[in-house]
Amino acid sequence: MSHLLEIHDLEVKFALRTGDIIAIDGVDLTLDRGETLGLVGESGAGKSVTGFSIINLISKPGYISKGKILFNGDEISSYPDKKMREIRGNKISMIFQDPMMTLNPVFTIGTQMIETLLAHKNISKKEATKIALEKLKKVQIPSPGTRLNQYPHELSGGMRQRIIIAIALITDPQIIIADEPTTALDVTIQAEIMDLLQELCETDNMALILITHDLAVVSQVTEKIAVMYAGKIIESGLTHEVISNPKHPYTIGLINSIPGSTKPGEKLQQIPGMMPTLSEIPSGCAFNPRCTEKKEICETIIPEPKKTDSGSIVSCHMR
Amino acid sequence: MSTPVLAIDNIVKHFDITGGFLDQIKFKNGKFKLEKTTVKAVNNVSLSIYKGETLSVVGESGCGKSTLARVVLGLYAPSSGQIFYDGKRIDNLSHKQMLPFRKKMQMIFQDPYASLNPRKTVQRTLEEPLRFHNPKMPSIEINNKITEVMEQVGVDPAWAKRFPHEFSGGQRQRISIARGLILDPELIVADEPVSALDVSIQAQILNLLMDTGQKRGLTYLFITHDLSVVQHISTRVAVMYLGTLCEVAESKTLFENPRHPYTRALLSAIPKVGETVAKHIKLKGEVPTPVNLPSGCVFHERCVSANKRCKAEVPKLNTLEDGTQVACHAVEEKRDIA
Numbered sequence: 001m002s003h004l005l006e007i008h009d010l011e012v013k014f015a016l017r018t019g020d021i022i023a024i025d026g027v028d029l030t031l032d033r034g035e036t037l038g039l040v041g042e043s044g045a046g047k048s049v050t051g052f053s054i055i056n057l058i059s060k061p062g063y064i065s066k067g068k069i070l071f072n073g074d075e076i077s078s079y080p081d082k083k084m085r086e087i088r089g090n091k092i093s094m095i096f097q098d099p100m101m102t103l104n105p106v107f108t109i110g111t112q113m114i115e116t117l118l119a120h121k122n123i124s125k126k127e128a129t130k131i132a133l134e135k136l137k138k139v140q141i142p143s144p145g146t147r148l149n150q151y152p153h154e155l156s157g158g159m160r161q162r163i164i165i166a167i168a169l170i171t172d173p174q175i176i177i178a179d180e181p182t183t184a185l186d187v188t189i190q191a192e193i194m195d196l197l198q199e200l201c202e203t204d205n206m207a208l209i210l211i212t213h214d215l216a217v218v219s220q221v222t223e224k225i226a227v228m229y230a231g232k233i234i235e236s237g238l239t240h241e242v243i244s245n246p247k248h249p250y251t252i253g254l255i256n257s258i259p260g261s262t263k264p265g266e267k268l269q270q271i272p273g274m275m276p277t278l279s280e281i282p283s284g285c286a287f288n289p290r291c292t293e294k295k296e297i298c299e300t301i302i303p304e305p306k307k308t309d310s311g312s313i314v315s316c317h318m319r
Numbered sequence: 320m321s322t323p324v325l326a327i328d329n330i331v332k333h334f335d336i337t338g339g340f341l342d343q344i345k346f347k348n349g350k351f352k353l354e355k356t357t358v359k360a361v362n363n364v365s366l367s368i369y370k371g372e373t374l375s376v377v378g379e380s381g382c383g384k385s386t387l388a389r390v391v392l393g394l395y396a397p398s399s400g401q402i403f404y405d406g407k408r409i410d411n412l413s414h415k416q417m418l419p420f421r422k423k424m425q426m427i428f429q430d431p432y433a434s435l436n437p438r439k440t441v442q443r444t445l446e447e448p449l450r451f452h453n454p455k456m457p458s459i460e461i462n463n464k465i466t467e468v469m470e471q472v473g474v475d476p477a478w479a480k481r482f483p484h485e486f487s488g489g490q491r492q493r494i495s496i497a498r499g500l501i502l503d504p505e506l507i508v509a510d511e512p513v514s515a516l517d518v519s520i521q522a523q524i525l526n527l528l529m530d531t532g533q534k535r536g537l538t539y540l541f542i543t544h545d546l547s548v549v550q551h552i553s554t555r556v557a558v559m560y561l562g563t564l565c566e567v568a569e570s571k572t573l574f575e576n577p578r579h580p581y582t583r584a585l586l587s588a589i590p591k592v593g594e595t596v597a598k599h600i601k602l603k604g605e606v607p608t609p610v611n612l613p614s615g616c617v618f619h620e621r622c623v624s625a626n627k628r629c630k631a632e633v634p635k636l637n638t639l640e641d642g643t644q645v646a647c648h649a650v651e652e653k654r655d656i657a
Contacts, residue, residue, distance in 0.1 A: 042517040042518065042519060042520075156605050157380075158605065159605070186379035187379070187585065187588040188379065188588045188602060191588040191590070191599040213517065213518065214590070216547075216589075216590035216591055216592045216594075217590050219592050219594065220591075220594055254518060254519060257518055257519050257521070258518060258522075258592055259525065259547040259548050259550065259551035259552075260547045260592060261592065264553075264570065264571070265529075265552070267526050267529070268551070269522065270519065271519040271522070274489060274520060275517075
C-alpha cells in the first residue's frame, strides 16, 4: 500500500532580483497513517517552507521547482488551485505558531468554525454548529456553548490555540501540520497542548507533522524525526534513535548545546559560527565551515544520505 | 551574611489602566460610582541579591518578572516599598542623585532587533553611555574602551562603524551585551537575553554571559521563562506567580526538591531531551488576570492541595531549615502535596 504522504526530491526556489535562491534542496519524506513526525532545525533551515509546500501555500516569489508530493497516491503538487482547496484545510490542516494572529479578531469563534465547515462540506448551518460544539468538547474547552459566541480577545493564549486546533480538526483531516504550535505559549500550557495533540493523533489515527526548533518537545511527542540544515534533511530516523545516538555532527552539536545536557554552571558546548544565508550556501556539505570533523572532501562534494547501523539516515562523509 | 548588592523590600507595583473619566464610572447597587481599574503586577516582593551570584526570576508570561526588573533599575517607580543598593536607599532619589547608581546597574534586553537603534553605528551605540557618564573622557580613551569591550564579547572591533542591520541576531545580542558592559557595571539585569535566539546561538551567548560574569565578578539578575537555562546558570532561583513570590531557593535545591505546588507543576512541565513519556502535573484552570487577584493565596484556585485557609489567608514567605523560602500554607502545615 502506498504511504499517506510522500515527498520526493522536493526543491523550492525563491525568485529574487539577484537570482534564484534554493530554500529547500532535495527533501524526501514519507508519512503513514497515525504517524507523528518532527521536523527540527534552526530558523532559516527550511522546515516551515517544507510544511507550507505540502499544502501548496508557498507564495510568490517562491515556487516548487522540482520534485513531487503524493497524498494517498495522488500527486497533489500538480493540482490546480481550485482542486487543491479540496485538500487544503480539509484533508490536510495546518496549525500556525501565533494563536493571537491566526484567529480573525472581528468574528466570533463560532462563525470562524462554521465557515470552515461550510466551505468544505455540503451541510446545513445547524449541523455545522453541532459539529463545532463537538470539536470544542474534544479539545477540552470548558463551557463550549458560550465560547461559540465569544470573540478571540475574550480568550487566553492557551484557549485560543485550543480553538485553532478545534478548527483544524473540524473536517476530520488525515494530516495535521503544526508549525511551532507552542512556541508562543508558556511551558505549562505547552505541556497541555502537546498532550492534547498526541491524544488526538492516537484516538483519531491522525498523522502529525510537528515543525519546531525544540528538540525536547520533539523527543517527547514524535515517533520519527528529520533534522534540517540549510534546506536539506541531514539526519532522519526514529526519534529515540536519533536523539539518543545522533550521528551527524550538527545533530550532535544541537543536542549538546541544550543547557540540560551539560552540568549546571559548566561551559555549554557550542557550535561555532552560524547558519549560512540561503544565498551563500557553502560548496560541498553546507555544514562544513562549522564542523569539527571537517576533511577536504567536505568542501567539494555534497554528501549523499546513507543508512547507518542504527537505522537512521545520515548525510555526512565521515559516517 | 554581608550586605546584599541589591535588596528590595516589599515592592508593590500597580498600573492604572482605567483611562479617561468616563471609563471610571461604574454602576453598582443602584448607585453610580467612580472606580479605578489597576493591574496588580507586583505584590509585596522582597528579595536580596548578593555579590557575584546569579539570581534568576522565573515565571510564566504576565507574572510580573519583567516589571520587577524594571522597578529594580528605576525604569518604573514602585507604588510602594523600598530598594537598596549596597545598603543605600535608591528608590526615592532624584534623577541627578540616581546617576552614579545607573552606572553600576545595566540592562540587557530580550530582542536584539528592537533594542539597538538602527540609525546608529555600533561605535555610536557604545560611546553614548560613556560620553554621558564621563563627559570629560578623551576620545582616545573612549575608542580604546570600545575596542576592549567589543573584543571581550567576541565582535571584531573593525566592525565598529557598521550598523545593526549588518549583523545577525547572535551578533546583535553580543553588541547589546557590550553596551551593558561598557560602563563596567556591578549588576546586570538581563531580561530574557537568549529567548529570541536559536539553540546553537543561545549556547554561545550563555557561555559569554557566564564567562564575563566570572572575569568581572558581575552580579546577575536574570529574568527568564526558560527553566533549562535557569538550571544551568543560576546560583539561586526565585519563582513568581501572578506578581507574588512562591519560592526562593538555591538552584540545586529547587530543581531537586521543589516545595511549592506551583514550582512542582512548572518543573514537571519542562520537556527534556531523551524523555519519551511526558508526565507533567496538570493544573486546574488558567492563570487569573492580575486585575482581580484571587483572595488569600493567589494560586489556590489552581492548587491541588488548597483548603479553606489558602482561600482566606495570604501565605507568608517562610524560611525552611535548608534556607529555602516558601510561601505556602500546605508546606507550612506539612500537608500532603500531590
